[in-house]
Amino acid sequence: MAKYEYWLTPEGLLLLEGWARDGLTDEQISNNIGISRSTLAEWKKKYEDISDTLKKGKEVVDIQVENALLKRALGYSYEEVTKEICENPETGNLEMKITKKVKKEVVPDTTAQIFWLKNRRPDKWRDKHEVNSNSGEKAVEKYIRAIEEDMRK
Template structure:
């Protein structure tokens, strides 16, 4: 394979590798390094060849969905089973074998930081830090008086 040649990266094998790089969570700069090109060349290829752009988008989409699912799981909390094992020597045969010694269901409590992050991004109209409040009408209560006599300074 001639590394860095766009023709290879347009082939089915090349496009599959590009998708895999993106799915692995690599940045465009890291992908360019793997292709043995500079990032600006990768950006140009993405503009010129929709196949390359689509392969990278497709790969990144899979990882984004996995991260979204993990964030939501962490925000809501979950339970999991923890299984511990230990090596035991069989008295009759003398062989060492692996035995399950304990299975415990553990709970991960909901994470407020994950909840805040989720809500600020999914419901910014209700949860962002800065709220836009619009006021219509006049503000009352202040009277400006221009005819107040000035004190005599002589």
């Protein structure tokens, strides 16, 4: 059996998907397989199942990260539960008891908001805005003409 054939089996594809879902890079995946990164790239071009499986695995992680980033950008609340080991007076046994429940707030994170907006809405939020070169050139030409006229006077 050629080395690539195992990776086209259901077991091999499942392992590839799991590695991709765990966030491994193509280089790390190729190391796990025992091949070079370029060989993995060739396999992805040649074998659609391998390519699709790796994409599918990476999509899951990307969606999870997007969701976590959005949650952090908007802020959220959660309940913190404190437990302590206490002795049960009836049995004398030690038991875990909930002693306190507190609702906590995580404030929206401006860094996460900026990152989200710059990537999702670059037309409004990028640091550099494109300037129409024609209008910029016309403004410079007008400025030069005005200076030349002043110099003639």
